[in-house]
Amino acid sequence: MNYPHADHSICTIQNYIYVIGTFVGNQVYGYCEVYDTQKDKWKLIADMRVPRTGTSLCVFKNNYIFAFGGRVDQKRIVDTIEVYDISRNVWQEITAPKVDKSSWVPAYMGLAHQITDNEILLFGGKSAVTFHIFNGCFVFDVEKMEIRERGSLVNPCSFMNTPLIFNSNLYAYGNDIYVHQYNIPEQKWSVIPKSGVVLPKA
Numbered sequence: 001m002n003y004p005h006a007d008h009s010i011c012t013i014q015n016y017i018y019v020i021g022t023f024v025g026n027q028v029y030g031y032c033e034v035y036d037t038q039k040d041k042w043k044l045i046a047d048m049r050v051p052r053t054g055t056s057l058c059v060f061k062n063n064y065i066f067a068f069g070g071r072v073d074q075k076r077i078v079d080t081i082e083v084y085d086i087s088r089n090v091w092q093e094i095t096a097p098k099v100d101k102s103s104w105v106p107a108y109m110g111l112a113h114q115i116t117d118n119e120i121l122l123f124g125g126k127s128a129v130t131f132h133i134f135n136g137c138f139v140f141d142v143e144k145m146e147i148r149e150r151g152s153l154v155n156p157c158s159f160m161n162t163p164l165i166f167n168s169n170l171y172a173y174g175n176d177i178y179v180h181q182y183n184i185p186e187q188k189w190s191v192i193p194k195s196g197v198v199l200p201k202a
Contacts, residue, residue: 001019001033001042002031002033002042002044003022003024003029003031003033004022004024005019005021005022005024005031005033006022006023006024006053007021007022007023007053007054007071008020008021008022008023008053009021009053009054009055009056009057009067009070010057010162011057011058011059011065011162012059012162013059013062013065013086014062015036015037015038016034016035016036016037017034017035017037018032018033018034018045018057018065019032019033019034019035020032020048020055020057020065020067021048021051021052021053021054021055021070022053023053023071026074028051028052028053028071028072028073029047029051030047030048030049030050030051030052031044031047032044032045032046032047032048032084032091033045045084045089046084046089046090046091047091048067048082048091049082049091049092049093050072050078050080050082050093051072052067052069052070052071052072052078053070053071053108054070054071054108054109054125055067055068055069055070055108056068056069056070056107056110056111056112056122056125057112058112058113058114058120059114060083060114060120060142061114063085063086063087064083064084064085064086065083065084065086066081066082066083066084066112066120066140067081067082067083067084068081068106068107068110068112068120068122068140069081069106069107069108069110069125069128070106070108071108075131077106077107077108077126077127077128077131078106078128079101079104079106079128080093080094080095081093081094081099081101081140082094094145098145099145099146099147100145100146100147101147103138103147103148103149104122104138104147105127105128105129105134105136105138106128107122107124107125107126107127107128107134107136108125108126108128108158109124109125109126109158109159109160109175110122110123110124110125110126110136110158110159111123111124111125111159111161111162111163111172112140113163113165113170115139115165115170115182115184116184118141118142118143118144119139119140119141119142120139120140120142121137121138121139121150121170121182122136122137122138122139122140122147123136123137123138123153123172123180123182124136124137124153124156124157124158124159124172124174124180125158125159126158132156133156133157133158134156135152135153135154135155135156135157136149136152136153137149137150137151137152137153137189138150150187151187151188151189152189153180153189154178154180154189154190154191155174155176155178155180155191157174157175157176157178157180158174158175159172159173159174159175160175161173165184168183168184168185169181169182169183169184170182170184173194177193177194177195178191178192178193178194179191179192179193179194
């Protein structure tokens with residue numbers, strides 16, 4: 001790594017691992033790096049426009065990385081959305097009125113994941129309104145550029161792991177005693193106690 005990273009966010013695309021943002025010495029930085037697992041090499045990429053940590057990252061169609069919310073200091077969570085164009089090495093902020101964010105509550109330590117061709121699910125984390133962990137769930141329509149509510153988690157939860165999709169279900173390992181399961185066709189959340197998790201067979 002070229003810089004120390006803490007409270008950062010991570011996503012993967014093929015053989016690349018992207019590390020976004022850092023919190024070092026009580027300061028938030030927008031440093032971003034990518035690790036090539038085949039060449040065993042780190043490379044700096046463009047900094048985020050708004051430095052933040054604990055942002056919700058989503059790989060979109062293997063060409064873009066969306067970053068939702070995140071913390072800019074100890075007491076402030078931002079309501080900005082940025083998108084990273086991998087081929088151009090450029091971050092761009094998506095701002096109103098280009099995107100309707102009126103029903104969205106930004107979060108710190110929430111998750112984001114693409115669930116359909118044009119939709120990204122955003123859920124959990126610490127609410128920008130109360131700064132407490134909440135059960136908010138939203139969907140961002142990339143084509144329509146709007147965010148709307150999509151039910152809620154069974155239990156409030158923050159996350160530090162990458163979700164995965166298996167058999168039309170999204171699974172997220174929470175910072176609590178549960179694995180949170182989202183049935184994509186039924187648009188319904190449920191929870192599985194971690195002690196009772198059985199890994200699905202491919």
